[in-house]
Amino acid sequence: MRTGIATVCLSGTLEEKMRAAAKAGFGGIEIFETDLVTSPLSPEHVRALAADLGLGLDLYQPFRDFDSVPEELYRANLRRAEAKFRLMGRLGMDTILVCSNVATASIDDDALRAEQLHGLAELAAGHGVKVAYEALAWGTYVNDYEHAWRIVADAGHPNLGTCLDTFHILARLPSGGPDTASIEKIPGEKIFFVQVADAPKLSLDVLSWSRHYRVFPGEGQFDLPKFLGHVARAGYNGPVSLEVFNDTFRQADVERTAVDAMRSLIWLEERTARHLAVEAGGHGAAGSAEGPSPAELARASRAYAMPLTTLPQVAPPTGINFAEVISADGAPRTAELERLLAQLGFASRGEHRTKPVSLWTLGDARIVLNRQQARGLEPAISALGFDVEDGVAAAARAVQLRAVPVPRPSQANEEILQAVNAPDGTEVFLCEDTRWVAEFGEDQAGAPAGGEGTDDGERSPSSVGSPSAGSPSAGSPSAGSGTARIDHINLAQPWQHFDEAVLFYSSVLALTPEASQDVSSPTGLVRSQVMQTARPEGGLGRRDVRLALNLAPWIQSDSVKGARTDTFQEHVAIEVDDLVAHARACRGRGLPFLPIPENYYEDLDARYDLEPGFLATLRGLDLLYDRDAQGAFLHFYTASVGSVFFEVVQRLGGYDGFGAPNAPVRHAVQHAVRHGARPGG
């Protein structure tokens, strides 16, 4: 598939945009007129630069307000168009986008429109230009793609075709716009161009929605694989080009946005191939466990004129292998972290053979404490390990999706681990087992080395993902109770990378985004986006992986982790079997709990009418409580060390949330503690 991107998607000057698009690997670009008009580069210079960069100049756009006008204005519009055709000649471009008239349309007559567009195409032909006519969703008379196509068909000029834009088509679907299936009735060679954009479902007026909230495919809620499947079956084989107006992308780093954009198109190709394979093979819904086989997928990707590149297939991860926290060697914060881990019941499994890195475990929960951070930065979550079946395939998929591999020169006798960088700089490790644990040996804290350190031969990821399998759990006698594991990780995201992060974890790791939630905090609303694996079919069982991304106000820097503002807080949540017992043991070890206000317990009592003894237990241990339709949730938080804190949770019944109603309490108390307020009533 030929990939493209409109310059309006990116920040910067035309030259900066072109360089970033080429570097990200796009086949071509659409030149958005304003970018050319405001550029000091001459058309000839732009043409030469594109040639140097190997970038096609695939579409000049937009040419507005042409059709449905009286004769005099039609003549003026032809003159205006001819100036642009001459300009395109200098640019070496052959396709122009003409969108349906919004501003000056005054005559609602399809025959007249066909005649005027025929005249335009005739003029264009003289300049070697093709006209792609598109229905804007808010066009005065022409606002659906079937209508635009009928006019193009009636005009019957070889230099006139249509342009399909997913936004204009799919945004109108809920309110009774046309179905997309009839795309297949348009001859492929009459589709001159295809523009794709995704968008979150908003009940906003369609113009504002279009101009500010479009996102790259896979970051919104449109069914784009289905759309592109129709396009492929219509026989189209031209560029599939992103046209995304987004307030954030306009401000963000141009090279990052271009990579994010490219990732979205590559993943869209795969999802389209999968969709086509499912439809061809009579499988269940695309994306289900009963998906197409690799052979079926390969067949589908080659079935139409438009070839679809596919990726190494991977299943969603089966567990969180470890979490790494980074801190500076010898810093007081590092000692604080070590103390906190011990108080939480983690046992030190000793130092890494060659690096100032230690391993701490509690049951199957593994925390790597990396003491290689630069001085002056705050402790932060620096890496996550996910359990995967085939690390090499998973890493290859990630790299094909333009993820940047983590450079990791492995030393003799060290496990070779695959890892890529997530958009916020977190290193994502793709682990097949826990053999790396054997690299930690000299025990410093005096706790007995046991568990994973000795089961070198174990390679099945199930040894990690399931508490009952393989590796011995709760090796440390200081642990408060039986098994334990990482329940979820909560990462704070800079606002510029939020959509990019959702796309990354979706496409690279096959996690599924849930609807996002806003949580109030003393410094503003925090948007919380859960990404997780599916629940075991038909049950209330555990999800293997849960990740929560927080978009906090005022997290604006994309600098290194640990150098951020004080609202940048992230945490690792550990699930235990008996939270109350574990909390008591932690308290006995002197763990600093996040103090919960008395007012919270009074409100909890008003809401839930809890048994007085149970309420007293919650109150006495600073525990929080929540309920959903399937069960209940008990949890507590530790004090923060730098940007990092820990949570301990217990899920009762089939509780499937994260205690969101309690999040404002956490934010408020953390804010008060940071600002030196006296905790407690």
Added chain:
Amino acid sequence: MRTGIATVCLSGTLEEKMRAAAKAGFGGIEIFETDLVTSPLSPEHVRALAADLGLGLDLYQPFRDFDSVPEELYRANLRRAEAKFRLMGRLGMDTILVCSNVATASIDDDALRAEQLHGLAELAAGHGVKVAYEALAWGTYVNDYEHAWRIVADAGHPNLGTCLDTFHILARLPSGGPDTASIEKIPGEKIFFVQVADAPKLSLDVLSWSRHYRVFPGEGQFDLPKFLGHVARAGYNGPVSLEVFNDTFRQADVERTAVDAMRSLIWLEERTARHLAVEAGGHGAAGSAEGPSPAELARASRAYAMPLTTLPQVAPPTGINFAEVISADGAPRTAELERLLAQLGFASRGEHRTKPVSLWTLGDARIVLNRQQARGLEPAISALGFDVEDGVAAAARAVQLRAVPVPRPSQANEEILQAVNAPDGTEVFLCEDTRWVAEFGEDQAGAPAGGEGTDDGERSPSSVGSPSAGSPSAGSPSAGSGTARIDHINLAQPWQHFDEAVLFYSSVLALTPEASQDVSSPTGLVRSQVMQTARPEGGLGRRDVRLALNLAPWIQSDSVKGARTDTFQEHVAIEVDDLVAHARACRGRGLPFLPIPENYYEDLDARYDLEPGFLATLRGLDLLYDRDAQGAFLHFYTASVGSVFFEVVQRLGGYDGFGAPNAPVRHAVQHAVRHGARPGG
């Protein structure tokens, strides 16, 4: 009028919110439940703090999802309510907000609702509590205020009344919600509470609109004076309290937001009194030039049970008296500014008697160059003078609207000038004349001192506002042409203060906000908000004052001016009689023009089919061109010095805009220049 504010409007902890509200002068607050639940302060402590601060605790809110439920849930809801009534006893509060059921309503029966609310009111009575029932705009069964009132009336309990919230009522108006006039049919004593919020007109789903985009009265588009007029005529005399959910206010400085909120309520009082006076006196529309007399206004403010405080009345300003640019004494940037002013045709009118400040004039355009800036900051626009009839009255009005006066110890023989700080720190001077010009004497640049420097006795503002009157213009022979004046000022605004700035210039200076526009730039969309005076009646004549506020991406600091990011650019625009001649003269003096790309002129030609000689003139002089229905606009920009640049404009015919279609060109070229790109094709 008793003023109030809900804690949810403000950022910070409950204690921070209470202190800020008290400091801003609010009579009372609404306690938003989450703020109490997340607070370490006990209810008794909150009560004592409120008493210390002289702050009423006027409303506890919200109590949700009470009515329209089956018997069992009703019992549970009563239990839940009783816990809150006990809590209110500890807080010393007597009114609770109960909003119509959204989540658990399952029985649509007004008689049942009346019965359930009667039961609740009976329980409340035992605790000395009054229940204010409110229809949420998205309530399942009850979503308009007339319906809520009918139920309250049917329930017939003295402890049950209704709460009116402007958002829930006015947000539904365009889609056929109830008219507001029947508010007057509700007995005043049955209106237990009034909440006010404004909002921009958005076609967004009403819940999202309500939760994120409410603004303070006067910052949006609701007709709140009309609403409050009904409330006054209904006989209500309780708190009028702000309940504004706004993403920005949640993040901004709590004390500033509280002051902004207070200003909005004070102005709303005045606007309501004016509305009532107009309706009583049979005048034209409120706000028209034919407004009520001060006596009529005073009468209207005392006509109902709810007294309305009014303010000193002022007319809109009649001109821009001067603009001040601040820069550091002896800094290279300062010399650059002086050179730029001379090249623009400004003449130096010498130094101030006592301060390192110089005056530059071109016709009636006066630029004060203040060299008292701290080293290390960039030049910035630091003050604006507006021509007003009565400076003392205007300043008194501003101060009553909580503007902070500029401390300005005047020395012997210095003019006493009135000034207040705008939200972004710009000093706003309220000038009756130009006598202050006489304080500038020793000419440094050798240009002849003339004009205002000598007409000490002139006190009429018309000497400033009109080019034909009083003060001699174009005193300097170096000026390119006849008269000149300040056409408009463009100020960059930090995002946190944007709504606040609109309210400030509306309420304090009586400027009128136009619809805002988004302009694309290489670093994101720039929101441009024009605030101006009315056009002379029935004509195409000049507006006296035009101000454009730009909300640029990445302007995030509220630190001192001159310390901001490189997208922070602001300018002074000078209107001249013959722009082409003036541009030639400037070019002759070596003025650095902002270079305009050749591509711009080609596009201009395509769009407007300009006469070739004229186009060549534009091209040769880096001039920009625009048209509207009434006329045309010629303008050019200078290079920037720090955050400041200048524009020279000519309005042909009745052109009423600012050349907005050319703004992307300016932003792109400024971006390129800042980043060292070679200007020109």
